[in-house]
Amino acid sequence: MAKFAIMGHGTLGSGLAEVARVNKDEIAARLGEAVEVKYILDIRDFPDSPDADKFIKDFAIIENDPEVEVVVECIGGTKVAQEFTRRALQAGKHVVTANKELVATFGKDLLAIAAEKNVNYLFEASVGGAIPLLRPLFQCMAGNQIEEIAGILNGTTNYILTRMVQDGASFADALKEAQAKGYAEADPTADVEGIDAGRKICILANLAWGKEVAPSKVSMTGISAIDLKDVDIAASAGYKVKLLGHALRLDGGKVAAYVAPHLVSEKMLLASVDDVFNACMIRGNAADEVMFYGRGAGKPTASALMGDVIDAIQHREKRRELGWSESADLADSALLPMKWYLRGDFTAADAKAVCGEVEEIAPNAVITAAMSEIDAKAVAEKLSAAAMLRVL
């Protein structure tokens, strides 16, 4: 019998308690051992919960109970969550989390504590929600040199972009709809400005290349400035506008990572990923491209948390050697060559005169040859372009 504690009883914490209860027979059969929630830590009361007898308000009870092997942090943020995570690891307990902000910002230190204490710190749920993504990357693809990662890593923005494409809604209206449906928070900044996706691409890059890519060093552009005009022009030319987290390994070992909206050709599977769904493409030099798809947020994320709890128990004797070390050698993402979409009061001939061959995709919009963001901005300025977007 293995016992674990859940900290926080919001969507994720309560979802996990439910999964542990409903699937306990399957889990025991797979693991060869029963798994049980012993405590649920929350400052609120839940007298009607089927787990009502498990609620506590004092973290020290978890910290000091040797029966608790695994602690699942569903608190969020980086203050209390970080303190309790540190203390749980120091107390020799495995910790599982969905907290991308904490993992992206303080993961290196927390993993070092986990290594020192010989316990697991696992965070499959922090990227892609319910989608198996981190373990396939660091385990199944461990024989690859990872070359590129490109993902729709934020469900809120993908929902908003889908409404813009399918219903012709403006960004502002689509955001309101997302808020009404509970897909976007009252303060949607972290989602719509690409910060959430940025944390996730950092975690993926950390695992792919073993060196820290700090969110503070990653360029993040969201979708709040996306004009419906460009979504429509892109659609008419066979592209969908998607917010992508993108990370690349360059020749010489440098790594580049950024978040920005891209035109994605409808020929690519990624373009067909709509609504709140997430998907991530990983390209390795042995596997070539693989893609993972599913629900990137909300209650289904409990699947990933439960998987990590089981994995921590399976690796209680010999821990998962997981982590990243010193800072990655980062390339400036503004120097990466890529194609650009430009729109404005200019003709394809005007654009050609400024930057060479272009593809005209509408009377007032072109796609350029590959060039850096710096060069593309210079071109856009010369043409007085009203909009510029990356093309994947």
Add this chain to the structure above:
Amino acid sequence: MAKFAIMGHGTLGSGLAEVARVNKDEIAARLGEAVEVKYILDIRDFPDSPDADKFIKDFAIIENDPEVEVVVECIGGTKVAQEFTRRALQAGKHVVTANKELVATFGKDLLAIAAEKNVNYLFEASVGGAIPLLRPLFQCMAGNQIEEIAGILNGTTNYILTRMVQDGASFADALKEAQAKGYAEADPTADVEGIDAGRKICILANLAWGKEVAPSKVSMTGISAIDLKDVDIAASAGYKVKLLGHALRLDGGKVAAYVAPHLVSEKMLLASVDDVFNACMIRGNAADEVMFYGRGAGKPTASALMGDVIDAIQHREKRRELGWSESADLADSALLPMKWYLRGDFTAADAKAVCGEVEEIAPNAVITAAMSEIDAKAVAEKLSAAAMLRVL
């Protein structure tokens, strides 16, 4: 330093040797230990191989060398491959394979030997080629009750169907093209008749529910009887014809598994999986639907083999508890309720008179309400239908 042996130097075996050579620094960094090919077993000579000094012709050298920790079986078939696998496991070596025929047919016994000898028998490469699929299923989704698996599990048939849809090629012409491109074998029976996909859906079902689903008990229908007419009608109505391996857990715990061509709505991501690519949808009661996509055959499969070699080494002390026991309680797939596509010299009104509400998708084709195959066959007979196909 961990050493392993490769048996067979065809596409997979030589691909694996190359991955081990090219990515040896990355692999050593991730594993914290160098990994090296010590022997390559093949009856042929490869004097120009960069691994020329590693070739041997006598399996006993591998069997008796205590330095060889892992043996990768890339021989294929169930005769020599089975004998060498048994002997390697008996000799206390971990075994890794891509051999779906061997795993589907004799996996239960081989896994029992592995358990007895306290070694790993791993086969991520046997289903979905390079796609991380089995480990996400049995590990990342271990907290789920698995409810359904539906996959495009054979690249040859998906290539043929894609040519039929996109270029209007007949089955016979598309098969010839696939053979010319090396995607189909001279004797294409195992691929086009659904036998290969059938072995793969059995392996997935075994891992999902922990009980053996024997290929001999699974209904397998291939694509050789698919008429271009039906592919065209389906396309005009927003469906693609795809060969799916399909497994379901029914109420009461019975399991159903079969292989057959299906109409798949273009609204489903699975319908966008074309050419030689594979993809598999797995639905769990916690995660909901997730999908995995990538290259299901050929050289990229070496990625999965290398991942398993690394995993075997990481779990050399505490083995992966993997396996399935007695036979699953199988439901007759002919009794599963599903919608059917019927085509023939009848009107929608004729069809409605025989089986109730139908959806008319072309002047001579309908989609029925959900009913069993047995009932659908009776309806088809009454209508003298020229074609009937499942609808996912």
